[in-house]
Amino acid sequence: xxxxxxxxxxxxxxxxxxxxxxxxxxxxxxxxxxxxxxxxxxxxxxxxxxxxxxxxxxxxxxxxxxxxxxxxxxxxxxxxxxxxxxxxxxxxxxxxxxxxxxxxxxxxxxxxxxxxxxxxxxxxxxxxxxxxxxxxxxxxxxxxxx
Amino acid sequence: xxxxxxxxxxxxxxxxxxxxxxxxxxxxxxxxxxxxxxxxxxxxxxxxxxxxxxxxxxxxxxxxxxxxxxxxxxxxxxxxxxxxxxxxxxxxxxxxxxxxxxxxxxxxxxxxxxxxxxxxxxxxxxxxxxxxxxxxxxxxxxxxxxxxxxxxxxxxxxxxxxxxxxxxxxxxxxxxxxxxxxxxxxxxxxxxxxxxxxxxxxxxxxxxxxxxxxxxxxxxxxxxxxxxxxxxxxxxxxxxxxxxxxxxxxxxxxxxx
Numbered sequence: 480x481x482x483x484x485x486x487x488x489x490x491x492x493x494x495x496x497x498x499x500x501x502x503x504x505x506x507x508x509x510x511x512x513x514x515x516x517x518x519x520x521x522x523x524x525x526x527x528x529x530x531x532x533x534x535x536x537x538x539x540x541x542x543x544x545x546x547x548x549x550x551x552x553x554x555x556x557x558x559x560x561x562x563x564x565x566x567x568x569x570x571x572x573x574x575x576x577x578x579x580x581x582x583x584x585x586x587x588x589x590x591x592x593x594x595x596x597x598x599x600x601x602x603x604x605x606x607x608x609x610x611x612x613x614x615x616x617x618x619x620x621x622x623x624x625x
Numbered sequence: 626x627x628x629x630x631x632x633x634x635x636x637x638x639x640x641x642x643x644x645x646x647x648x649x650x651x652x653x654x655x656x657x658x659x660x661x662x663x664x665x666x667x668x669x670x671x672x673x674x675x676x677x678x679x680x681x682x683x684x685x686x687x688x689x690x691x692x693x694x695x696x697x698x699x700x701x702x703x704x705x706x707x708x709x710x711x712x713x714x715x716x717x718x719x720x721x722x723x724x725x726x727x728x729x730x731x732x733x734x735x736x737x738x739x740x741x742x743x744x745x746x747x748x749x750x751x752x753x754x755x756x757x758x759x760x761x762x763x764x765x766x767x768x769x770x771x772x773x774x775x776x777x778x779x780x781x782x783x784x785x786x787x788x789x790x791x792x793x794x795x796x797x798x799x800x801x802x803x804x805x806x807x808x809x810x811x812x813x814x815x816x817x818x819x820x821x822x823x824x825x826x827x828x829x830x831x832x833x834x835x836x837x838x839x840x841x842x843x844x845x846x847x848x849x850x851x852x853x854x855x856x857x858x859x860x861x862x863x864x865x866x867x868x869x870x871x872x873x874x875x876x877x878x879x880x881x882x
Contacts, residue, residue, distance in 0.1 A: 501784050508791040526788055527661045530781050538671040541774040545678035548766050551759035555685045558756040562692040565748045
């Protein structure tokens with residue numbers, strides 16, 4: 480039967496292994512005269528393996544903590560997308576002012592009955608609409624101005 | 626608005642530092658491979674995987690803060706050029722006097738500005754509130770990962786460095802290992818950098834906790850007491866961050882493993 484360790488259990492086990500490694504490390508160094516070179520190196524390798532295992536468990540603990548917030552990552556991604564849409568809408572207000580200016584140009588041209596100016600002002604207005612107005616509306620403006 | 630902008634800028638900065646710290650996790654694995662004296666390339670898949678997962682968290686927080694900053698910025702609604710264009714068009718109409726054209730433009734400007742300003746404030750309050758629970762959790766996850774797991778990795782690295790140091794010290798003592806003196810100073814230098822990183826990481830984690838506190842405050846009411854508290858929180862947040870930026874640059878850039 481296998482049992483998956485929790486984030487905290489992984490971390491606590493990692494701490495115990497790290498402590499064991501440090502204790503072993505201090506032991507072979509402080510009692511160096513009691514061991515041959517080969518024995519000491521073997522103990523050092525055991526010490527290193529304990530650290531490596533401790534690090535592995537610590538990483539597993541960290542991986543599990545990131546997994547828990549997956550849903551929050553999605554929520555924040557969605558909120559950021561919606562904030563971007565709000566930004567676009569606000570910028571559209573600035574664009575509407577520009578459209579109003581072009582519309583006034585067209586009205587001025589119509590009042591003056593200057594066909595050349597009507598054409599030019601109409602085309603500019605259509606160009607501004609290109610960004611955000613439906614095709615049907617654009618077509619009707621084209622009809623008026625050509 | 627300026628509070629949101631200040632929060633967003635500081636948060637982006639602390640997230641960048643968090644990224645640097647997270648990147649140091651696989652780097653630490655590579656460094657300790659040297660002390661184990663095993664042959665071949667270090668296998669750090671688990672560290673790489675964890676780094677990628679945390680990169681997702683820092684990226685989403687950074688994008689969110691950047692977007693908040695754009696919305697809180699006054700430059701967003703600077704349509705002055707468009708209003709100039711409208712005034713020029715109205716002036717061409719012979720039936721309108723210049724002062725009448727100017728009055729129309731001023732009124733339009735006032736309407737557009739109150740519309741956009743109001744919209745921005747409403748939308749920002751709404752989304753700050755909507756995002757708060759997730760922002761709290763994500764910032765807390767980052768802070769905990771640094772205080773707990775990253776410091777654990779650095780302490781393990783320090784233990785491995787000490788073991789390697791002891792091994793060389795014994796060789797040096799027995800065989801009059803000439804290069805030992807040179808090695809010793811290098812190992813002490815590495816030890817110092819690890820200590821500096823540990824101190825810095827604690828400060829970055831505290832700054833992440835402060836970011837969470839400020840975000841929570843931004844979602845609360847706009848009464849005088851809340852505003853005053855928010856200002857103090859922001860001041861503390863900025864004060865905490867300034868020296869961290871400088872030290873991060875020195876410690877993480879000068880040290881190549």
